[in-house]
Amino acid sequence: MLVKDLRVRNWRNFEDENLRVGGEVTVLFGRNGQGKSNLLEAIYYAFAFRSFRTNSSRDIVRWGCSGAEIEVGFELGGFDRRLLACVENGRRSTTLDGKSVRRDTDSLAGAAAIVFAPEDLRLAKAPAAERRRALDRAVFAVHRPYLREVMAFERALKGRNTLLRRGEATRELLDSYDEILAVTGSRIVLRRRQVVSALAPQFAQAFAEIHGGAAASIRYRSDGRVGSVEGEAEIGEALRRGLAESRGLDQRRGFTGFGPHTDDLEILLGQRLAREHGSQGQIRSLALALKFAELLHVEERNREAPVLLLDDVASELDDVRRQRLFEVIASRTCQTMMTVTERRLLPDLPGRIDWQVREGRVEAAGQEA
Amino acid sequence: MSSAGPIARLVVELAKLPGVGEKTAARLAFHILRAPAEDAAALASAITDLRSKIRLCSRCWNFTEADPCDICRDERREPGLLCVVAHPQDVVAIERTGGYRGRYHVLHGVLSPLDGIGPEDLRIAELVRRCSEESLREVIVATNPSVEGETTAVYLAKLIRPLGVRTSRIATGVPMGGELEYADRLTLARAIDGRREL
Numbered sequence: 031m032l033v034k035d036l037r038v039r040n041w042r043n044f045e046d047e048n049l050r051v052g053g054e055v056t057v058l059f060g061r062n063g064q065g066k067s068n069l070l071e072a073i074y075y076a077f078a079f080r081s082f083r084t085n086s087s088r089d090i091v092r093w094g095c096s097g098a099e100i101e102v103g104f105e106l107g108g109f110d111r112r113l114l115a116c117v118e119n120g121r122r123s124t125t126l127d128g129k130s131v132r133r134d135t136d137s138l139a140g141a142a143a144i145v146f147a148p149e150d151l152r153l154a155k156a157p158a159a160e161r162r163r164a165l166d167r168a169v170f171a172v173h174r175p176y177l178r179e180v181m182a183f184e185r186a187l188k189g190r191n192t193l194l195r196r197g198e199a200t201r202e203l204l205d206s207y208d209e210i211l212a213v214t215g216s217r218i219v220l221r222r223r224q225v226v227s228a229l230a231p232q233f234a235q236a237f238a239e240i241h242g243g244a245a246a247s248i249r250y251r252s253d254g255r256v257g258s259v260e261g262e263a264e265i266g267e268a269l270r271r272g273l274a275e276s277r278g279l280d281q282r283r284g285f286t287g288f289g290p291h292t293d294d295l296e297i298l299l300g301q302r303l304a305r306e307h308g309s310q311g312q313i314r315s316l317a318l319a320l321k322f323a324e325l326l327h328v329e330e331r332n333r334e335a336p337v338l339l340l341d342d343v344a345s346e347l348d349d350v351r352r353q354r355l356f357e358v359i360a361s362r363t364c365q366t367m368m369t370v371t372e373r374r375l376l377p378d379l380p381g382r383i384d385w386q387v388r389e390g391r392v393e394a395a396g397q398e399a
Numbered sequence: 400m401s402s403a404g405p406i407a408r409l410v411v412e413l414a415k416l417p418g419v420g421e422k423t424a425a426r427l428a429f430h431i432l433r434a435p436a437e438d439a440a441a442l443a444s445a446i447t448d449l450r451s452k453i454r455l456c457s458r459c460w461n462f463t464e465a466d467p468c469d470i471c472r473d474e475r476r477e478p479g480l481l482c483v484v485a486h487p488q489d490v491v492a493i494e495r496t497g498g499y500r501g502r503y504h505v506l507h508g509v510l511s512p513l514d515g516i517g518p519e520d521l522r523i524a525e526l527v528r529r530c531s532e533e534s535l536r537e538v539i540v541a542t543n544p545s546v547e548g549e550t551t552a553v554y555l556a557k558l559i560r561p562l563g564v565r566t567s568r569i570a571t572g573v574p575m576g577g578e579l580e581y582a583d584r585l586t587l588a589r590a591i592d593g594r595r596e597l
Contacts, residue, residue, distance in 0.1 A: 136583060175585040185513075185546040192512035203510070203518065206554035210546060 031141050031334050032365055033073060034110075037101040040092040042068035043390040048101075052383030055359065056367045057376060059395070060387035066369035069387070070145070070339040073367065076102045076115045077143045077337075078170065079124060079133035079177075087117045106141050106334065113138075134174040140334035142171040146321050147341040154297045154304040154316045161295040162222075165250075168324050169225045172331040176221055183214040187286060195284045208273040211289060216266035218290045219252060226250040226295065228331075229323040236319035240354050244300040246316055251294045311348075318351060322358055329364065340368035344375050406432065458529070460505040460522045462487045470494075470502055477501045479536030483526060483555060485509050485548065489541065501539075504529065509547040510554060518554070526555070530562045537565040544571045544589075570595075 037048035043065045049056075058066040067083075071090070074082050081090060091098045097118035104111055115124045123130065126137055145167075149156070153164055169176045190207040193199035230248055237246035251257065256268045269289060276288040297304040297316055304316055328336045338359070344352055356377050359366050370376060373384070386395040406428055413424035431439050455461070456468035463469070470476065470490075480501025484490055490503050506521040518524075530538065540555050542548035556566040572590030573582045582590070 132583075134583065134585065175583070175588075178585060182546050186550065189510075189512045189546070189550065196512070199512075200518070202557040203554060205557055206510075206550050209553045210550050214546075 031337060032105040033102060033337050033367075034105065035103040036069065036073060037099075038069065038072050039099040039101075040095040041072050041098040041100060042090060042092060044068065044392075045092065045390065047390070047392045049385055049392050049394075050383065051365070051367065052381055054365060054381035055379045055383070056365075057373065057382060057384045058367065058369045058387050058392075059371065059373050059384065062371060064387045065390050066387045067147075067341050069392070070341050070367060070369060072100045073102065073337065074143045074145055074339060076100045076113050076124075077138070077141050078167075079115065079122065082145045082147070082167070087120045087122065091117055104141070106138075134176075134178050136174075139174060140332040142328050142332060142334075142336040143339055144171060144321070144324060144328060144336045145339045145341065146343050148343060148346050150321070151314050151317045151343070151346055153320065154308055154313045158292075158294040161297075162291070162293065164320075165222050165225065165295045168229065168327070169221050171324070171328045171336060172225070173221065179214060179217050179221070183211065183218055183290070186210040186214060187289070187291060191285045194280050194286065197281065197284075204277060208270060208277075211273060211286075212266045212270040215269045215290045216262050219250075219256060219265050219269075219293070220262055222290070222293070222295075223250050225327070228327050229320070232323035232326050233319050236322040237315060240318055240351065241312060241315035243312075246304070246319060247298045248320070249296050249298070251296045252290065253288060253292070256290075314347065314351060318347075318355065325358075325362065325364060329362070335362070335364035338362075338364050338366045340366060342369050342371070344368065344370050345372065459503045460507060460525065461490050461503060475500075479534065480539070481529070481533075481535055481537070482539045482541050485542050485551070493541065506542075506551070509542055509545075509551040511547045521551075523555070523558070527558055527562070530559050530564050535564045537567060539567050539569060541569045 032053060033051045035048060035050050037046075038044045039046045049069075058069055060066055071081055071083055075090070084090065097116060099117075100113075100115045102113045102115075104113065111127055113124065113126055116122070124133070125131065126135070131137060149160075150164065153161060166176070166180060186207060190204070190211060193204060193207065226248055233248055234246055253272060255272045256265055259265055259268050272288045273286070276286070280286050280288070297308075297320075299308055299312060299316075304313065308316065325336065325338060340355075344355070347355060352375065356379065360379060369387075376382075384395045386393045409428045409431070410421065410424045413419055413427050414421050416424075419427070431442065452464050453462050454464075454466060456463040456466055456471055458467045458471045461468050461470070465472075477500045481504055482493060482499060482501055483504045483506060484493065485506050485508060487505055487507075490505060493499050493503075504522065504526050506523065506526070508516055508521050510516060510518065510521070526538075529535070538555070538559055540552040542551050552568050556568075559566045570593050572586060572593055573579060579587065
């Protein structure tokens with residue numbers, strides 16, 4: 031996939047701006063708070079139909095406006111296409127070449143954006159919820175219908191939790207929710223496991239190259255009752271049983287404490303959990319290695335390069351890791367868009383296009399200021 | 400513009416209808432204004448009649464003028480077969496197929512704790528009563544394949560099965576006349592899951 035141009039209207043702090051996107055590397059530079067990240071977010075939003083920074087559609091619309099629009103021109107499978115994402119009074123809609131599409135449409139299969147933001151650098155030490163979210167994004171990048179599966183599970187989970195809090199649900203009603211959670215949950219566990227086993231070898235190799243020392247590995251961790259079985263039906267059965275067993279406790283605490291929403295992507299150094307034993311440097315290298323693995327995986331599975339969105343990551347890395355990052359970018363066919371505050375951190379990358387972002391305006395800029 | 404009063408009022412009322420925006424509402428209002436007076440009167444009385452003459456059937460809870468409704472009174476309907484739907488418009492949809500010969504039960508919604516809708520807000524107790532009183536052979540649950548629709552279906556099965564009535568769920572999958580290559584992946588996956596023997 032190749033993003034060619036971007037137009038944003040009433041998006042965050044932008045009134046109406048458009049920019050041409052370079053085939054290889056596009057640099058958005060400017061001081062903090064000028065709106066650079068908002069442009070990366072717009073690209074991600076257009077392809078994923080959701081933001082990587084917020085769940086509220088109120089935040090993404092320019093202050094005082096009722097709606098926002100993002101228009102992206104891109105090439106996919108050799109064809110030029112136009113995606114138009116709108117948020118109007120909190121309602122989202124997207125059209126592809128003028129036709130309304132759903133977010134899991136097959137027409138967008140292979141169109142993926144991978145984000146790498148400063149908070150991702152701490153992923154190995156972050157709460158499990160963030161690692162699950164990162165994992166879900168990695169699944170979505172290669173399998174768009176996954177989003178619908180996750181949303182079905184989350185909706186059923188919210189329903190069950192609401193019943194638990196009210197404390198008046200009958201056994202049959204809770205049984206029904208357990209059934210739906212088991213069916214939708216087993217698919218989630220299966221997909222996450224698949225993506226973790228696909229990422230694992232590349233992750234280990236990337237970490238060895240970036241950092242060396244102890245070997246790094248990843249594994250998907252579920253409750254033992256679920257972790258010990260394989261196959262969708264078997265996982266579903268284990269979830270059904272586990273939910274039944276935890277019901278009494280769930281009723282007392284008012285939420286569901288068992289299921290894929292409590293699982294974790296475990297990142298290990300040797301035999302030990304990186305979250306407990308990793309040094310600052312190791313944590314960052316692990317994050318970098320995981321992104322590289324994801325990049326390779328998406329490219330391989332989709333047979334279409336994703337667009338890589340680097341949100342102010344360069345300035346967060348030391349010289350050696352930054353160098354490694356740029357080597358990978360230069361060696362991949364994937365297109366990269368990055369934000370930086372200081373351009374002097376960047377090497378001369380081939381085919382680079384620079385834009386200066388200042389107070390919600392985007393202006394073309396030469397390679398060096 | 401004082402003469403705009405009644406027009407503006409109609410526009411506001413019409414714009415409350417689903418799928419009708421202000422522009423469409425204005426176009427409809429001016430159309431009614433230009434149409435013969437008897438057309439406008441017919442429309443007005445149709446709307447009034449709707450509210451005064453339509454009530455709920457005491458057996459199936461569908462909208463009806465006579466109680467029990469035409470379908471419940473129809474002797475040619477298969478007595479042992481009941482199709483459970485969420486809304487009265489779903490009865491219309493299934494009737495249009497012309498292929499179903501049983502009777503119906505309208506729940507008037509689906510379970511949704513997030514919206515505060517529990518079993519007591521739906522015609523579920525009435526359904527359970529019918530299952531034990533009428534000698535039913537099979538109950539087909541035809542709620543939507545959404546999370547709420549599925550949960551409602553599972554819940555109904557848990558209540559009805561112990562009464563010795565067979566409970567089935569409508570199939571989901573590839574639409575007739577549709578081509579496999581155009582079906583979205585989730586639908587196709589479900590169609591494969593829900594395959595039947597030939």
